[in-house]
Amino acid sequence: MKLRLMGFVGLALIVLASYKNEKKNYTNDIRFYDGSYDELLRDSKKQKKPILLDFWGTWCIPCRKLENETFADPDFSDYINKNFLVYKVNIDTFEGMEIADRYAIDTYPTLIQLDSKNKFVNRYRGFFPSYYLKKELEKNKDLKGKDFLTSTAVNN
Numbered sequence: 001m002k003l004r005l006m007g008f009v010g011l012a013l014i015v016l017a018s019y020k021n022e023k024k025n026y027t028n029d030i031r032f033y034d035g036s037y038d039e040l041l042r043d044s045k046k047q048k049k050p051i052l053l054d055f056w057g058t059w060c061i062p063c064r065k066l067e068n069e070t071f072a073d074p075d076f077s078d079y080i081n082k083n084f085l086v087y088k089v090n091i092d093t094f095e096g097m098e099i100a101d102r103y104a105i106d107t108y109p110t111l112i113q114l115d116s117k118n119k120f121v122n123r124y125r126g127f128f129p130s131y132y133l134k135k136e137l138e139k140n141k142d143l144k145g146k147d148f149l150t151s152t153a154v155n156n
Contacts, residue, residue: 030077033087037099040087041118050121050141051114052084055105057091062127063109073130083141113137119146 032054033040044051056063070076080086090096091108103112103123111124111133122140124133 030071030080030086033085037087037089037095040085044085044114044116044118047085048116049085050083050116051112051118052080052086052137053089053099053103053112053114054086055089055091055096055100055103055108055110055112057108059092060108066109066127070128070130070133076130076134079134079137084137113140115144119144 033043035043040051043049054066056067071080089099091100091105103110103120105112107125109126113121113124115121121143122136124136128136
């Protein structure tokens, strides 16, 4: 009985010692756009700010890695928050599937970069480390976009 009690107390101390009471620092997180997709497009034009669309799924492990590693990098999130409107597109929803179809998304995660006039600039498929993705976004940030045409739009 005494041995069980000591084991229980020891286990409780281990659990308590491993508990961290840290508040999450939200200043280093990416601020994702909170409105609808259509509101995002209007606000982008009004603010003259480019857009970054993040296509993801709840089941997608590389999507979680992108969120937990790349998007959590303070330097990257500061850069993104200053220079882009970022919108998460959950492809597990009907609206998300519709938006994914517009851009012919077939790999997850995929990031679509639009200019401030909502024109297509670039596509980034898969996971990227923050330093690389930031460099690519900086390189393409001031490019003028073009209308995005899917293969079905070209054939019609």
